[in-house]
Every structure is written in structure tokens, then in C-alpha cells.
Amino acid sequence: MATNKERIENLEASLGDLQTNLNRMELGVGDKLLQLEAAICKMSDILTTRQEATSGNTNEYSRQSFNGRAHDHTESKPPMFSSKLARLEFPKYSGDDPTEWFTRVDQFFEYQGTLETQKVSLASFHLEGEANQWWQWLRRAYHEEGKEVTWSIFTEELWSRFGPTDCENFDESLSKIRQAGSLRDYQKEFERLGNRVQGWTQKALVGTFMGGLKAEIADGIRMFKPKTLKEAISLARMRDEQLTRQRKITKPLNKFMADTQSPTKPKAVIPMKRLTWEEMQQKRAQGLCFNCDEKFTVGHKCRGPQLLLLEGSNKESDDEEITASMEPQHEISLHALTGWSPHKTMRVMAKIGSRAVVVLIDSGSTHNFISTKMATMLQLPVLPTKAFDVKVANGKPLKCQGRFENVSIDLQGIPFVLTLYALPLMGLDLVLGVSWLEQLGTVLCNWKTLTMEFQWNNHTQKLQGIGAQTIQAVSMKAITKEGRQRGSIFAISFQPDLDSTKQHLNPTMQQLLEKFEDVFQEPTQLPPTREVDHHINLKEGIEPINVRPYKYAYFQKAEIEKQVQDMLKLGLIRPSTSPFSSPVLLVKKKDGSW
Incomplete structure (x- = not known):
């Protein structure tokens, strides 16, 4: 059985033979048409000679096409243009942009070998609508003045009437072109402007074309460094097709993610x-x-919605039936989020697997929560669940999207299997709330010694809490060590009042600063034009300096993009299509800025 490669090779061989046969047939048809053209020209010369011998009047040319049938010898006229191998139709014009029409007309005249005296008659015959009305007026005006409309006059008058105005600077438009829609539309507009400019080198056209592309396309083909415009367009089309395929692949996935995270669609009324x-x-x-x-x-469910x-009224009523059918509200105390242990809470040490974790036993939280960071470190299998809000005491809800079931926890030698919810906790790894405390039954707590006693599996169990946290002075070394691990550091700084500082300045200095206040203002636009502009003279023959950018860390790259966007908004810089480029060097200042 033949493989796909052999099938493709056989198919290519068959196509090659078919192409050869078609070329032979074309050559044969061409020879026949040449012979037919020679016979037609010979017959036309004979008829012209006979007519000139029998009539002394001047021949009047009329438009007629040869259709292969017998002519009436008494009405035979010399053809307006000689017949060629292919039958071409003269383009019609109704008054739109004449650029393309003139191009096709010139091609037609060149192919048919049309005489200068016949061009105006042939072109005016194919004018329609507004263009035909303009031609009638132009011909009458020149006829009244006793002048003849030549082809050069015709083209000049038509360009003046229907052509674009001279206000558009095609060089400027080409240098500022940007891709706003599809790549096909951008290429079409680029080629339209490129046909109207002169003196642009291939390198300048490539740089302009690359600079106008969208960033997602230009970044993907800049590494290939195209030398010609044809190569740049080919690479851009390949990159555009690649991005289109990627969007088709990611679109169903994004739709699936949006459906899973979006709230339930409203049902019928x-x-x-x-x-x-x-x-x-x-x-x-x-x-x-x-x-x-x-x-x-209890637990009653209605059949239909x-x-x-x-x-209701203002009277107090028992709402047990209403509250029994409502879903429980997930809540977590504010100190559980921040990791601070106030009164009536206890922190104990536990283990999940071989990793030690810090657990906060908090009666102000409804469920059991685990920090997102710890869940990632333990690589716990997450169960997708519908996103729900967790109520916090400060009124700001938190989104919870992950649930971990059957998590084994060793709480000071006491095994528990719990269901945990992921939340961004600070300073804590685990929070055990009311859902865990309900399983213990009667609990005896001693807040002075930080102990908890309860019955579990018919045995009296005891948990020993960690000592209370107190605010105390620490060294810079301890702060640095805590920050490197997982602690949170907050700083309070005092900023002096600028108005009070100004009051202590010397009056002479204050007047000087107020006089030249504009010098200390941050610039909001480009500097004004000076008598001598800065420029760098290059030796003849030296190519533009184009150095590839350095590899930056992600935070340096983000800072560069931020500063560039800020300067663009202020007008300090503007987009450039120059082939010159140099890398950016980012240096951090002592005050922490760049």
C-alpha cells in the first residue's frame, strides 16, 4: 500500500504532465490565432484598397468590432485597432477615482497599439454617468473655441475634474500609516500610497511597513530582519495566519472558562x-x-419554583421556616485574614503530611480555610466549585473558587479529616472555624494557659496553644529575616509640610525661586525649536546603527513600558519609524525610583 509521500509524488508528476500538455495546446492555439490575424489584416488591406479606388471621398472612421462573420463590402471601414490574441474589453469609467482606470487604459493602448489620434475617441466612448456629462461639456467648450481635444488635454482635464486634490501629501501619509483593522486592509492602503510616492528605497519601505504593523505581528517577524518589502509582507501574512489559528483554539477555552465562572443564567420569568x-x-x-x-x-423542598x-408588618415573628431554607453564609473574621490573634482565639501548631503549619482556632469564622500559598506548596488536589463570596467584618467580600476535601491534618497527635476552602491568608496557614468546633461537642477552654480540652473518639484530648503575640522592638536584622520568609511588613513615614518649609527660606531665596518657577516645572511637551538643532553626522556609506535591546527582568520591562506610556501621554516623545535604534539602560536611584 502506497504511503502518503508516494501518493503526493505521483500526484505532482501527473500535474507536471498535465501542465506540459496545456503549454503545448496553448502554443498550438497561438499559432492558429496568428495565422487568422494575418488573414484578417490581409483582407482588411484589400478592402481598403478597393474602396479608395472607387470613391474619392475621405474615409470616415467608425467604431466596430470584428466578430468573425462576413462584412458588407459596401460599408467596410478600417478597424480602429488591430486585433490581438486575446479579446480585451475597454474599461468603463463613471466618475470615481481615475487612478486605476488610467492604469488599465494605458495597458489597453499599449497592448493594442492604439494611435494617439484614436485614444480620445475610444476613451470617451466608454464614459458613463457623471463622467459622460463632463465629457459632453468639455467637447462643446473646446469646439466653440475651435480647439481639438488631444489625449494629453483629455487626461489633464479628467485628472483635474475627478482626480485627488494636491492637498494630500502621499509621502507624509505613507510615513504615518498604521494598521487599525485587518492585515489585508493595511497592505491594500500601503500599496495604494506606495504607488504614489517616488524616491523611497527598499529599506525605507520595509521599515515603514514594519513600523505600521500591530505589535503582535511586528514582534513576531522582526527577528527575521526582512530585506525586501515582498519578504516583509510574506512574513506578516504568515504571522497573521498563526495568530488567527491561535485565537480559534483559545476562543472555545475562554468561552468554557467564562461559562464556569459566570453566575447562573436567569431562568424564565x-x-x-x-x-x-x-x-x-x-x-x-x-x-x-x-x-x-x-x-x-425540616429539610422540606418545594416541587416547582x-x-x-x-x-409583612413591623410585628416580630419567628422566621425559623425562612432561615431553615436559606443557604449558610460563609464568613471569616478580619483578624484571621491578617494573622493577628486577639482574645478568644488560639493559635496551635499542626502538620499536613510532613509540613508544619500554623493553625488559628477562631469561633468568628464559619468554615475551615487554608491559605492559597500553602495549598499550592502542598499541591493539594483542588475541586472546581462555583465561585462564592466570603463575608469579612470590614464589609469587603472575598472570592473563593477552590475547595479541598478529605485533607488529613495532624493536630498535635490528633488526626482530623477536613474540608478546606482557599483564601489569601496572611501570617497563617490554616483557620479552623465553627464547622470544626461543632464536631468537638463540649469544649473546655482556659484562655490563661491557652489550652483546649474535649472528647474525641471516646478519649479526652488536649491542645496547647502558642504564646500570645506582643508588640515589641526588634532589630533591623530580625525584620529583614522575617520579610525574607513570609511575614508582612508595614511602614509609617512622616512627610514634612512643604508650606512650613517655605516659610523658613530666606526672603531673597524665596523671591528668586518664585521668579524662575517655570524652570522647576516638569515638562509637558517637546522642547521648543532652537537656533541650532542637535544632530549627528554620519560618514557616507555607513548603515544605520541598529542594536538589539538587552534582556530585561520582568519588573524592569514593566517599568520601561510604563515610563514610555507616560512620556507619550505628556507629549515628551512620539512614535518613530527611524531605522536607528539603541538599547535602554535602566538604573535604579537611591530613592527607589528609576
Whole structure:
């Protein structure tokens, strides 16, 4: 059985034979057409000679095309242009941009060998609409003055009437061209402007084309350093197709991620049912559910969805039926997030596997939480869950998207298997909340000695907490060590009042500073034009200096991009398409800025 490579080679050989046969057929047809053209020209010369011998009048030219049929010898006229191998149609013009039309007309005249005296008649015959009205007016105006419209006059008048104005500077437009839409539209506009400029070198065209591309395309082909415009366009098209394929691959994935993270889509509109206060009291007395007419019990679920509107009063009522059907609200105390241990909380040491962790036992948190950093270090298998908000005491909700089930924890020799939720905790690895405390039953706590006693597996267990945290003075070495590990450092700085500083300045110095206040202002635009502009003279024949940029760390790269964007917004710099380039050197100052 032939392989794919052999099949492709056989197919290429067959296509080569087919191409050879087609070339032979084309040569044969061309010879036949040449013979037919010679016969037609010979017949036309004979008919012209006979007509001149029998008539003394001047021949009047008329437009007619040869269709291969017999001519009427009494009405035979010399052809306007000689027939060629292929049948060409003269382009029509109705008044739009004449650039393309003149190009096609010149090609037609060159191919057919049209005489100068016949060009105006042939071109004017194919004018339509607004262009035809203009031609009628132009011909009458020149006829009244007794002048003849030559081809040069015709082209000049048509360019003046329908051509673009001289206000557009094509060199300037080409140097400022930028890709805003698709690559095809950008290439089309670049070629249109490139056909209207002169004196541009191939290197300048390549640099301009590369500078106008989108960054995602230009960055991918700049490493190949194209030498010609054809090579640059080919590389840009390949890069554009590659990005298009990548978007098609990532689009379904992004859609899937958006569907998994987006809230549940709203269901169809449900008819609203109103319940008055009397109806609520009646259903409560009968033990019926507010939503349906079935008997209400703990864990009761209605069969179908309904929308209820309760018209209540200010009277206090027992809302056990309402709260029983509501989902529990996830909460975490503020000190659990920051890692600080206030009163009625206890920190103990535990182990997850072989790693020691710091656990905060907090009755102000509803569930058990683990820090995102610790979960990543332990490589715990995460279960995808619908994102939900965790309520914090400061009112700012936190998003929780990860759940870890059946996590084994050794709490000072006592094994537990818990369900944990990931949150960005600071200074803590684990928070055990009410969901864990409920499993212990009766707990005896001694806050003075930081101990907890409870019954677990029919044995009395005891947990010993870590000593209380106190604020104390530390050395710079200790702060540095804590910061290198996982501690959080906060600094409070005092800034002097500038107004009070100015008051202590010498009056003479103060007047001098106010007089030249504009010198100390940060620039917001390009410097003004000076008598002598700075420039660097290069020796003849030296190529533009183009040094590749250095490899920067990610934070230096981000700082460079930020400063460039800030200077662009202020107008201190502007985009450049110059082939010259040099790397940027980023130096950090003593005050921490760049």
C-alpha cells in the first residue's frame, strides 16, 4: 500500500504532465490565432484598397468590432485597432477615482497599439454617468473655441475634474500609516500610497511597513530582519495566519472558562404570588409551607419554583421556616485574614503530611480555610466549585473558587479529616472555624494557659496553644529575616509640610525661586525649536546603527513600558519609524525610583 509521500509524488508528476500538455495546446492555439490575424489584416488591406479606388471621398472612421462573420463590402471601414490574441474589453469609467482606470487604459493602448489620434475617441466612448456629462461639456467648450481635444488635454482635464486634490501629501501619509483593522486592509492602503510616492528605497519601505504593523505581528517577524518589502509582507501574512489559528483554539477555552465562572443564567420569568400577613399567619398555624400547600418539615423542598411577595408588618415573628431554607453564609473574621490573634482565639501548631503549619482556632469564622500559598506548596488536589463570596467584618467580600476535601491534618497527635476552602491568608496557614468546633461537642477552654480540652473518639484530648503575640522592638536584622520568609511588613513615614518649609527660606531665596518657577516645572511637551538643532553626522556609506535591546527582568520591562506610556501621554516623545535604534539602560536611584 502506497504511503502518503508516494501518493503526493505521483500526484505532482501527473500535474507536471498535465501542465506540459496545456503549454503545448496553448502554443498550438497561438499559432492558429496568428495565422487568422494575418488573414484578417490581409483582407482588411484589400478592402481598403478597393474602396479608395472607387470613391474619392475621405474615409470616415467608425467604431466596430470584428466578430468573425462576413462584412458588407459596401460599408467596410478600417478597424480602429488591430486585433490581438486575446479579446480585451475597454474599461468603463463613471466618475470615481481615475487612478486605476488610467492604469488599465494605458495597458489597453499599449497592448493594442492604439494611435494617439484614436485614444480620445475610444476613451470617451466608454464614459458613463457623471463622467459622460463632463465629457459632453468639455467637447462643446473646446469646439466653440475651435480647439481639438488631444489625449494629453483629455487626461489633464479628467485628472483635474475627478482626480485627488494636491492637498494630500502621499509621502507624509505613507510615513504615518498604521494598521487599525485587518492585515489585508493595511497592505491594500500601503500599496495604494506606495504607488504614489517616488524616491523611497527598499529599506525605507520595509521599515515603514514594519513600523505600521500591530505589535503582535511586528514582534513576531522582526527577528527575521526582512530585506525586501515582498519578504516583509510574506512574513506578516504568515504571522497573521498563526495568530488567527491561535485565537480559534483559545476562543472555545475562554468561552468554557467564562461559562464556569459566570453566575447562573436567569431562568424564565416566574409568575409572582403575593402573600399577605393574614395568609402567612394562617399557613403558619396550619403548618403549611409558604411556597406550596404541602406540610412543612425540616429539610422540606418545594416541587416547582415560585416567586413570592410577602407583605409583612413591623410585628416580630419567628422566621425559623425562612432561615431553615436559606443557604449558610460563609464568613471569616478580619483578624484571621491578617494573622493577628486577639482574645478568644488560639493559635496551635499542626502538620499536613510532613509540613508544619500554623493553625488559628477562631469561633468568628464559619468554615475551615487554608491559605492559597500553602495549598499550592502542598499541591493539594483542588475541586472546581462555583465561585462564592466570603463575608469579612470590614464589609469587603472575598472570592473563593477552590475547595479541598478529605485533607488529613495532624493536630498535635490528633488526626482530623477536613474540608478546606482557599483564601489569601496572611501570617497563617490554616483557620479552623465553627464547622470544626461543632464536631468537638463540649469544649473546655482556659484562655490563661491557652489550652483546649474535649472528647474525641471516646478519649479526652488536649491542645496547647502558642504564646500570645506582643508588640515589641526588634532589630533591623530580625525584620529583614522575617520579610525574607513570609511575614508582612508595614511602614509609617512622616512627610514634612512643604508650606512650613517655605516659610523658613530666606526672603531673597524665596523671591528668586518664585521668579524662575517655570524652570522647576516638569515638562509637558517637546522642547521648543532652537537656533541650532542637535544632530549627528554620519560618514557616507555607513548603515544605520541598529542594536538589539538587552534582556530585561520582568519588573524592569514593566517599568520601561510604563515610563514610555507616560512620556507619550505628556507629549515628551512620539512614535518613530527611524531605522536607528539603541538599547535602554535602566538604573535604579537611591530613592527607589528609576
